[in-house]
Amino acid sequence: MSEHVYKADGLVAGYDNKPILHDISLEIPSNKISVIIGANASGKSTLLKTMARLIKPSEGALELDGRPVSKIPPKKFAQVLGMLPQSPIVPEGIKVSDLVGRGRFPHQSMFGGWSNADYEAVADAMEAMNITELADRSIDELSGGQRQRVWIAMALAQQTDILFLDEPTTFLDITYQIEILDLLMDFNKIHGTTIVMVLHDINLSARYADHIFAMRKGQLVAEGAPDDVITSDLIKRVFELESVVVEDPISSTPSVIPVGRHHTRSAAMV
């Protein structure tokens, strides 16, 4: 898969003229998995949506491969960058393979059925998400974890080099969270797809991310490899939480242990 340079420079954006993002400049590492972390309302989703062109920035520039993104036609942009928003709507009665196939829209003409490439992309995405057997089932019959895999498969079927995911694991049991993150990592390894996602769980972020963007009150406060970025200092700045950072015994990545006001034995260790 080809490399892309996607840069934001001095980005200001928000809703109804109320800016949520303040002066954000960053470059998304190509072919890597990046995770945006931050407290609630720190602007994680807004950043993702702005970079996916769902929100128009009031100031600043977004450039994809040196071209301002506002100049790229919607379908062309959608061939390069896909995004799974937090709560997409399920059309009534739709079957799994048809829904995954909707991800092919940017590659299709206004008329006509599916091409072989469409079938291949859909099959590939469904296999990657382990949902091939569900092809002819209705979405309404599926469990939450299965549904989420269907949505991700749809985004994968779009076959973009860059994929944004807004909290793909929220509301799922820990088993499904790990399952989905593993599948996404497989996909990144096999296809080299650049993945940017918002995750709530810092430890999982540290485990699966190649690159971390940490946000606080609409600003980017730190970025870099998890080993360099995730420190108790940063956690304090971003989440206003005292913590101890230890090594994850499984992945050797940083793991954050929060310190509360009780349980003084651990607090003494700080």
Add this chain to the structure above:
Amino acid sequence: MMNDSITLIKAGRRQRQRRWIIATTLLVILTVGLSMMMLMLGNTIHPVGEVFRALSGETIQGVSFAVTTLRLPRMLAAILVGFAFGIAGDVFQTMLRNPLANPNVLGITTGASVAAVFCIVILGANNSVISTASIIGGLTTVIVMYVLSRGKGFSIGKLILIGIGIQAMLNAAISYMMLISAEQDIPSVLRWLNGSLNGVTMSAIPTLAIAVVILVPLILLFSRSLSMLELGEQMATTLGVRTDFTRVILILGSVAMISIATSITGPIAFISFLAGPIAKRLSGPGFSSLLPAGLVGIVLVLASDLVGQFAFTTRYPVGVITGIIGAPYLIYLLIRMNQKGEL
């Protein structure tokens, strides 16, 4: 492995496609059959052969007039109007993701009616003026609805309530115009309230036909984008759909089409509400229901008109029949939606 899954997915799609094709074909056959019945049935029943000879221009004593002057325009109007209402209804229901949100309930057809009544009854205008005015009436209603319902807290519920309010006002306006024009005969009142094919002449057909022939392909061209809108604004945008542009085109196209249809037959009750859900039931998931919805619209109008004309000792206008079929379905739908907590 990969090829297996492609085969599996293809098989499922093929199956759904087959269902769509069968449903559509059946609807086309029904349409043709019912259209023939429209031409054959009447005060006297003419056999198929005579009907065709009359249609091909031959003058047959006692047949030609009935078939070509009385029954043909009625049949053509039924087909065009049914098609227009069916497709436009499905566009609105799909776009707003709610079966209740159709041009009837939202008061758009009433807006077109008011303009038509004004032109016919007050101005005594000709067909092209009436069509233009109806389109303006329909679009104005849409714009007014948009302006009133936008802003914080948009919901389909709000839109529907506003629509019902606007309808009450527009119907009052129609009653007023009927009164001051002294043309308050029951048939015309019924036409503007419920819809009727009575008194449709050949002169009304060309405008309607041109509108349908231009606007239906335009709408169908956007059917793939329309199905993307079902996934929600954000998902559609990230998949490369120009959502605002798509909506504007679809609304303009369908409103123009039903406005012209309304100016000729009145807002035939419930067609735009019934056609979409029936078509979806018949043609199944996975493929666009727009074309089947248009065909269901035709079948409903033709069948209801035949029932209205010949099933009883008295002739009922088509809108009364569709009203009696449609309203209970609306009530049923409300009960179901209420129980599911969707309202």
Add this chain to the structure above:
Amino acid sequence: MVKQLTRPPSSVLPLIRKRKTHVPALLIRWSLIFFILLVLSAAASLAFGSRMVGMDGLMDGLFNPSVETYEANIVRKRISRTVFALLCGAALGVSGALMQSVTRNPIADPSILGVNTGASLFIVSGIAYFNINSAASYMWFALAGAIITAVFVFGIGSLGKNGATPLKLVLAGAATSAALSSLVTAVMIPRSHVMDQFRFWQVGSVGSGSWDNITLFSPFLLTGIIIAVICSPALNAMALGDEAAKGLGVRTGLIRLVSSFGAVILCGAATALAGPIGFIGLLSTHLVRLILGPDLRMVIPASALLGGVILTASDVLGRILGSPGELEVGVVTAFVGAPLLIALAIRSKVGAL
């Protein structure tokens, strides 16, 4: 149980006591204004019409029975119509206020809830199948139709969670109305005599207001208003929620049943004699609430006054606009009332729908 029944609910309502302190001045001022409006609209109703009557004629007609001028006679003929309009308006106003508080729903009105159409269907069927032709028999048929429709619409509208929300009720009303009006047409079309008679009823509006009709109408009006007055303290408590009302000793089920019955006989009787007239309840009650606040013990009488004023004024307007004939008063009230419905819909929060 018996104990609860006999306890007067009003004695336990702190809400009302608190309001009492500053109410009289406000109430007196607005009663006066409403009364002046009432007199003005009544005078207009006597004077205007397809033939205008001057001040002299008006005075002669009203106060000098000996004067036999043409104008004075016209005024006398218009008296019963005016009285009838005032009474019908009062009935519809109170009915709307009751329906709104029973359903805790700002959009409830007999016309919006389809009750009028229910009455219409029963009258048409009565004319067609039972050969009814007297005002009294119209009355009973209309009442039956109104009650059945009301039960049906409320039944559908209150299914599911959240009970009867405005949207659900309005949709249930609109759907039922659509079904019933199709049936009305179906019954009417083959029978020209029914059509004539029914059109006379439907177009008749308050023009049908003879002294006989007023006599027939009065008991229903009185019963309804008495029910409304008796129930209003309990309904006030119920505005705080059923739980709270029960805590205050209100028998919510019974009150709801009785006041719905009151609402339905008021609008049923008015509809039977005057034909379907919409939006009076919506208009008067909302105006009154805006001015006097939510206390039903004031809203009910004030809605009655204002309902009478609005209906009479609309009738005058209809006569002027429709001259030389007349425009159905229902058309006028729809034109005035529908914008209010729209405004309420715009203002309402999504959650409330």
